[in-house]
Amino acid sequence: MLRREQNELLSQTGPNTPGGRLFRRYWIPALLVEELPNAECAPVRVKLLSERLLAFRDTHDRYGLIDEFCAHRGVSLWFARNEEGGLRCPYHGWKYDYTGQCVEVPSEPEESGFCRKIKLKSYPLVERGGVLWTYMGPPDKRPPLPEWEFATVPREQSFTSKRLQECNWLQAMEGGIDSSHVSFLHRGELSSDPLFKGAKGNQYNLGDTKPVFEVADSPGGLYVGARRNTEDGNYYWRITQWVMPSFTMIPPRGDHPVHGHFWIPIDDENCWAWSFDYHALRPLTASEVAAMRDGKGIHVRYMPGTFRPMANKDNDYLIDREAQKAGRTYSGVAGIAMQDASLQESMGPIVDRTKENLVSTDNGIIMARHRLLRAIKDLIDKDATPPGVDTEHQRVRSASVVLEPSQAFVDAATDALNVRPGVAHSTV
């Protein structure tokens, strides 16, 4: 349960909101690199943190992320011509470069220098790991580029997708640190999804539906440990990484690629669910990539030409009551990602957390909210750099391990919880 004002503090991320100021201290994923496939390609509308922006790739392959609207009369530059090093508004020919600087106002004498007095708001847009990242905060606080392992391994070892989720970012993210739902909502997929099935750990998941949770602070966020009993008296631990503000990494299963998410606010009622899969040591196989493109694992199939899932609220998520009754899916919705998204969207655009009744398995969620609220307070009161900005906090891994009962998971799995170049994930 959260008080109303706490709920608003966490769920609002627009400009000048406390939560918005927090998000604006991080590099966040903005677009897939293939959305801007070549120089002078069509610009792309991007809404992030309740700001309407336009991304483009200019003649010289420079990426720009600028205010969507022309400074002249407010026309959307989505209609602009991408030509000769900038975007030209088709209405009166005003032209902007990749920094948002107006470089041409045809109606004014060139020598007047009028155009130099016009500049659209812009943010850096940088490619890393197949993702275009942006930083929307104060320029003097701009951190080094992100170093998440999925974005730094060779491209053939990773696959990233994104999908529109039509609810507030926080209720989407909270699903990423609530591993107790896996044994229910996703139980069908543990034995059928090609990117999940076959792992020994799945048997522990299915065999013990009452995991016990331990949560500990990590430098960048939380370690959320879910403990289940093994057949020989030891504990099977699934350790999820949550790094502030909205990175979650799911514990691995067998030799499958490891996956996780970024939950990035579009506005307060929509977010992007960024989904990545990678293997630390080997290229993804053709069949793995095919499965990901086909919407398996944590990915989805799309409505053609969009990043909106094929199963969405407008078609009742293609719910199949027969499949639900027969146990092929637990909720009747197919696919792990949409099983989560359908339920999270059903909460409403922003869930009313004053109504909820949390229990012991929700302690990851409770602690994540606590850390977010604390970071917001420290940022507002003391301008303190929040956890997760430091690239050291980003070089983390999730893990699944079997430990003796006497071992603290954070202690016993220290190596497993950090990036070790040339070493595979610890997995069961």
Place this chain on the structure above:
Amino acid sequence: MSSESARANAAAEARFRIDDANWHQRVVKVMALDRRSEPVVRRLAQGRWGGATFFTASAFAPAPSPNADMQFSMASWLSDLAGRTKDLLDELNTADLVAMVATAGENLQQVVSVIGEACKAKHVTTIAFVLGSASTPQDALSRTLTQLRPWTLMLVIAASEEAIIETLAALRA
């Protein structure tokens, strides 16, 4: 025509949600397990709580008799913060949740076992907070966690008292 989900998920539909409380006050017993956690629980008790009461088990000591199991009294070691002796089983009769607060490194085997066994018998959920800091030796933390683990459904290694307050508030204590 929009689907049922599209209509139901809309923000405007939120105003039709039933506004009655969907919960009854939980009765939460917060217990300091050792002397170092006792001041923490005293400070917690200063907050505004709906159904939380606060105790200390830091006076816990096994009965001196060699036949301790036979003579140990459940009525002699638990007290409220005013110092009044309380009977654990009586307290558990009305409890929904027991939240134990422990300090990393303390030897809590016996007190945790007694509370844990009693909660198990009474079907009362237990959670635990372990107070630690960056300077807490890992083996001390591990020892305390190992003692608590068999008896708790949720363990939080709390770097601050604030984390305990927020967790108890989130659980509607």
